[in-house]
Amino acid sequence: MNKELSVAIVYDSIFGNTKAIAERISQELRKNCEVIIGSIHNEIDPAQIIDKDLLIIGSPTHGHRPTHEMAIFLNKLRKSEFPLIHIAIFDTRYFMPIWLSGSAAKRMTKRLNKLGFHSICKPESFFVSKWEGPLGPTELDHAEKWAIKIRELLQQI
Numbered sequence: 001m002n003k004e005l006s007v008a009i010v011y012d013s014i015f016g017n018t019k020a021i022a023e024r025i026s027q028e029l030r031k032n033c034e035v036i037i038g039s040i041h042n043e044i045d046p047a048q049i050i051d052k053d054l055l056i057i058g059s060p061t062h063g064h065r066p067t068h069e070m071a072i073f074l075n076k077l078r079k080s081e082f083p084l085i086h087i088a089i090f091d092t093r094y095f096m097p098i099w100l101s102g103s104a105a106k107r108m109t110k111r112l113n114k115l116g117f118h119s120i121c122k123p124e125s126f127f128v129s130k131w132e133g134p135l136g137p138t139e140l141d142h143a144e145k146w147a148i149k150i151r152e153l154l155q156q157i
Contacts, residue, residue, distance in 0.1 A: 004032070004033060004034050005032070005033045005034070005053045005054070005151075005154055005155070006033065006034040006035075006051065006052045006053050006054075007029055007033050007034070007035045007036075007052060007053065007054045007055075007056060007154075008035075008036050008037075008044070008048065008049035008052040008054070008055050008056070009022050009025060009026050009029075009035065009036070009037040009038075009056045009057075009058070010037075010038060010039075010040060010044055010049065010055065010056070010057050010058075010073070011037075011038075011039060011040070011057070011058040011059065012039065012040050012041070012058070012059045012060065012066070012067045012069050012070040012073070013039065013058075013060065014060050014062075014067065015060075015128075015132045015133045016133065017060065017092045017126075017128050017133045017134070017135050018058045018059060018060050018091075018092045019039070020135060020140065021058060021090065021092060021126050021135070021139065021140070021143045022037060022056075022058050023037070024140050024143040024144055024147070025056060025090075025143050025144075025146065025147040025150070027144075027147075028143075028144050028147035028148060028151070029147050029150070029151055032151070033151065033154075036048060036049075036052075040069055040070060040073040041069070045076075046073075046076050046077055046078075046081070049082075049085070050081055050082055050085075052085060053085070053086065053154060053157070054085070054086050054087070054088060054120070054150070054154050055082075055085050055086070055087050055088075055117075056087070056088045056089070056090070056150070057070075057074075057087065057088075057089050057090075057108060057112075058089070058090045058091065058092070058105075059091055059092075059104040059105075059108065060091065060092050060093070060104065061091045061092065061093035061094075061101060061102055061103055061104040061105075061125075062104070063102070064101070064102025064103075064104075064107070065102060065104055065107050066091070066104035066107060066108055067104075070104070070108070074108060074111060074112070077112070077115065077117075078115075079115045079116035079117055082117070085117060085118075086117070086118050086119070086120045086154070086157060087109070087112055087117045087118065087119050087120070088119065088120055088121055088124075088150050088153075089105045089108045089109045089112070089119070089123045089124070090105050090123065090124040090125065090126060090146070091103055091104035091105035091106075091108075091123070091124075091125050091126070092125070092126050092127070092128055092135070093125055093126075093127065093128070094127070094128055094130075094131060095127040095128070095129070095136065098125075103123065103125055105123030105124060105125055106123050108123070109122075109123040120150070120153045120154060120157065121149065121150065121153055124146050126139045126142060126143060127139060
Protein backbone atom coordinates (compact mmCIF):
# COMPACT_ATOMS: atom_id res chain seq x y z
CA MET A 1 0.00 0.00 0.00
CA ASN A 2 1.38 3.40 -0.97
CA LYS A 3 -0.73 5.47 1.37
CA GLU A 4 -2.58 4.67 4.53
CA LEU A 5 -6.25 4.24 3.79
CA SER A 6 -8.61 6.46 5.74
CA VAL A 7 -11.95 5.31 7.07
CA ALA A 8 -14.78 7.04 8.93
CA ILE A 9 -17.20 4.94 10.95
CA VAL A 10 -20.45 6.65 11.85
CA TYR A 11 -23.17 4.95 13.86
CA ASP A 12 -26.31 5.38 15.90
CA SER A 13 -26.86 3.07 18.84
CA ILE A 14 -29.78 2.86 21.23
CA PHE A 15 -28.86 -0.06 23.49
CA GLY A 16 -25.11 -0.17 22.73
CA ASN A 17 -25.20 -3.08 20.29
CA THR A 18 -24.49 -1.08 17.13
CA LYS A 19 -21.76 0.83 18.97
CA ALA A 20 -20.10 -2.46 19.98
CA ILE A 21 -20.10 -3.64 16.36
CA ALA A 22 -18.70 -0.28 15.15
CA GLU A 23 -15.93 -0.43 17.76
CA ARG A 24 -14.93 -3.98 16.78
CA ILE A 25 -14.81 -2.96 13.11
CA SER A 26 -12.68 0.06 14.06
CA GLN A 27 -10.34 -2.09 16.14
CA GLU A 28 -9.67 -4.41 13.20
CA LEU A 29 -9.29 -1.66 10.59
CA ARG A 30 -6.85 0.34 12.77
CA LYS A 31 -4.25 -2.36 12.12
CA ASN A 32 -3.42 -0.63 8.83
CA CYS A 33 -5.94 2.17 8.24
CA GLU A 34 -6.44 5.61 9.70
CA VAL A 35 -9.85 5.43 11.40
CA ILE A 36 -12.15 7.98 12.96
CA ILE A 37 -15.25 6.68 14.70
CA GLY A 38 -18.17 8.43 16.28
CA SER A 39 -21.83 8.50 17.04
CA ILE A 40 -24.11 10.78 15.04
CA HIS A 41 -25.07 12.35 18.37
CA ASN A 42 -22.65 15.30 18.40
CA GLU A 43 -19.51 13.17 18.01
CA ILE A 44 -19.05 13.39 14.25
CA ASP A 45 -20.44 15.44 11.40
CA PRO A 46 -20.27 15.18 7.60
CA ALA A 47 -17.44 17.74 7.37
CA GLN A 48 -15.13 15.31 9.20
CA ILE A 49 -15.61 12.56 6.63
CA ILE A 50 -15.26 14.40 3.32
CA ASP A 51 -11.66 13.35 2.65
CA LYS A 52 -11.95 9.70 3.72
CA ASP A 53 -11.55 6.74 1.39
CA LEU A 54 -14.42 4.83 2.97
CA LEU A 55 -17.48 5.70 5.02
CA ILE A 56 -18.92 2.89 7.14
CA ILE A 57 -22.39 3.58 8.52
CA GLY A 58 -24.26 1.53 11.10
CA SER A 59 -27.74 1.80 12.59
CA PRO A 60 -30.14 -0.35 14.54
CA THR A 61 -33.14 -1.52 12.56
CA HIS A 62 -36.39 -0.12 13.93
CA GLY A 63 -39.62 -0.53 12.02
CA HIS A 64 -37.78 -1.93 8.98
CA ARG A 65 -35.57 1.18 8.71
CA PRO A 66 -32.71 3.08 10.36
CA THR A 67 -33.36 5.27 13.38
CA HIS A 68 -34.94 8.66 12.83
CA GLU A 69 -31.69 10.32 13.93
CA MET A 70 -29.71 8.33 11.35
CA ALA A 71 -32.18 9.35 8.63
CA ILE A 72 -31.54 13.00 9.55
CA PHE A 73 -27.77 12.41 9.37
CA LEU A 74 -28.09 10.74 5.95
CA ASN A 75 -30.07 13.73 4.69
CA LYS A 76 -27.00 15.90 5.41
CA LEU A 77 -24.79 13.87 3.06
CA ARG A 78 -24.32 15.30 -0.41
CA LYS A 79 -22.27 13.28 -2.91
CA SER A 80 -21.03 16.47 -4.56
CA GLU A 81 -19.11 17.23 -1.36
CA PHE A 82 -17.38 13.83 -1.33
CA PRO A 83 -14.92 13.39 -4.20
CA LEU A 84 -14.17 9.65 -4.11
CA ILE A 85 -15.93 8.22 -1.09
CA HIS A 86 -17.05 4.63 -1.01
CA ILE A 87 -19.48 3.18 1.50
CA ALA A 88 -20.05 0.01 3.51
CA ILE A 89 -23.26 -0.20 5.51
CA PHE A 90 -24.33 -2.39 8.42
CA ASP A 91 -27.21 -2.73 10.83
CA THR A 92 -28.13 -4.54 13.99
CA ARG A 93 -31.45 -6.31 14.12
CA TYR A 94 -33.33 -9.08 15.81
CA PHE A 95 -32.69 -12.52 14.35
CA MET A 96 -35.73 -13.30 12.22
CA PRO A 97 -36.48 -13.44 8.50
CA ILE A 98 -35.69 -10.13 6.84
CA TRP A 99 -39.23 -9.78 5.53
CA LEU A 100 -40.36 -9.62 9.18
CA SER A 101 -37.62 -7.46 10.66
CA GLY A 102 -36.57 -5.38 7.68
CA SER A 103 -33.01 -4.12 7.34
CA ALA A 104 -31.80 -0.61 8.04
CA ALA A 105 -28.60 -1.46 6.14
CA LYS A 106 -30.42 -2.34 2.95
CA ARG A 107 -32.49 0.85 3.09
CA MET A 108 -29.47 3.06 3.81
CA THR A 109 -27.42 1.44 1.04
CA LYS A 110 -30.21 1.90 -1.50
CA ARG A 111 -30.64 5.54 -0.47
CA LEU A 112 -26.93 6.38 -0.64
CA ASN A 113 -26.44 4.53 -3.93
CA LYS A 114 -29.20 6.69 -5.43
CA LEU A 115 -27.24 9.75 -4.28
CA GLY A 116 -24.17 8.49 -6.15
CA PHE A 117 -22.14 6.86 -3.38
CA HIS A 118 -20.53 3.55 -4.32
CA SER A 119 -21.03 0.47 -2.13
CA ILE A 120 -17.95 -1.73 -1.95
CA CYS A 121 -19.96 -4.66 -0.56
CA LYS A 122 -23.48 -5.81 0.18
CA PRO A 123 -25.10 -4.40 3.32
CA GLU A 124 -24.39 -6.51 6.40
CA SER A 125 -26.61 -7.41 9.35
CA PHE A 126 -25.47 -8.28 12.87
CA PHE A 127 -27.96 -9.93 15.18
CA VAL A 128 -29.12 -9.33 18.72
CA SER A 129 -30.46 -12.15 20.90
CA LYS A 130 -33.40 -10.15 22.23
CA TRP A 131 -35.04 -6.86 21.26
CA GLU A 132 -32.62 -4.77 23.37
CA GLY A 133 -29.70 -7.16 23.06
CA PRO A 134 -27.24 -8.45 23.85
CA LEU A 135 -25.49 -9.22 20.60
CA GLY A 136 -25.57 -12.83 19.52
CA PRO A 137 -22.60 -14.86 20.82
CA THR A 138 -20.67 -14.82 17.52
CA GLU A 139 -21.50 -11.32 16.30
CA LEU A 140 -18.30 -9.58 17.45
CA ASP A 141 -16.28 -12.23 15.59
CA HIS A 142 -18.60 -11.71 12.62
CA ALA A 143 -17.84 -7.96 12.78
CA GLU A 144 -14.09 -8.62 12.83
CA LYS A 145 -14.33 -10.89 9.78
CA TRP A 146 -16.47 -8.32 7.97
CA ALA A 147 -13.87 -5.63 8.72
CA ILE A 148 -11.13 -7.82 7.25
CA LYS A 149 -13.24 -8.28 4.11
CA ILE A 150 -13.86 -4.51 3.94
CA ARG A 151 -10.14 -3.78 4.23
CA GLU A 152 -9.33 -6.25 1.44
CA LEU A 153 -11.98 -4.73 -0.83
CA LEU A 154 -10.82 -1.20 -0.06
CA GLN A 155 -7.23 -2.08 -0.95
CA GLN A 156 -8.40 -3.16 -4.41
CA ILE A 157 -9.97 0.22 -5.19
